[in-house]
Amino acid sequence: MKKTILAAIMMLLTMATFAQKLPAEQILGTWQCTDYTIEVYKAAGTYSAKLLWSSDMFEGDGKTSKRDLKNPNEKLRNRPVQGLTHITGLVYKDGEFVDGKLYSVQDGNMYSLKAKLNGVDDLETRGYKGVPMLGKTYKWKRMQ
Numbered sequence: 001m002k003k004t005i006l007a008a009i010m011m012l013l014t015m016a017t018f019a020q021k022l023p024a025e026q027i028l029g030t031w032q033c034t035d036y037t038i039e040v041y042k043a044a045g046t047y048s049a050k051l052l053w054s055s056d057m058f059e060g061d062g063k064t065s066k067r068d069l070k071n072p073n074e075k076l077r078n079r080p081v082q083g084l085t086h087i088t089g090l091v092y093k094d095g096e097f098v099d100g101k102l103y104s105v106q107d108g109n110m111y112s113l114k115a116k117l118n119g120v121d122d123l124e125t126r127g128y129k130g131v132p133m134l135g136k137t138y139k140w141k142r143m144q
Contacts (some may be wrong), residue, residue, distance in 0.1 A: 021095035070108030
């Protein structure tokens with residue numbers, strides 16, 4: 001009995017090791033987490049995303065998009081937050097997306113970004129400054 005259980009565990013571990021990675025294009029589409037909705041698209045050989053919705057995107061009337069007031073570039077501070085390119089430069093390498101940049105409208109800072117598809121409808125992103133360990137992870141679900 002112990003040998004059967006051990007053999008089953010070994011087989012599952014072997015299958016997990018050889019599981020196919022999802023193709024890069026699987027990241028394309030609309031994704032949602034608790035506070036954000038983004039649309040990922042391909043641009044110039046890399047992957048980017050525009051911000052479709054966030055929990056604090058609109059003025060008090062609920063219709064007018066807030067402006068990018070904390071942008072370090074004064075010329076961009078009057079642009080609307082809705083539709084803003086939020087993620088740029090993600091490159092697909094060895095089953096993960098790396099080398100991306102995340103612009104935060106909350107503080108006007110640029111962060112490094114990496115991402116991984118954990119399934120066809122499950123995306124995980126991690127934004128960070130310097131070391132990924134000190135960053136923040138978001139778990140996204142694909143919107144149908």
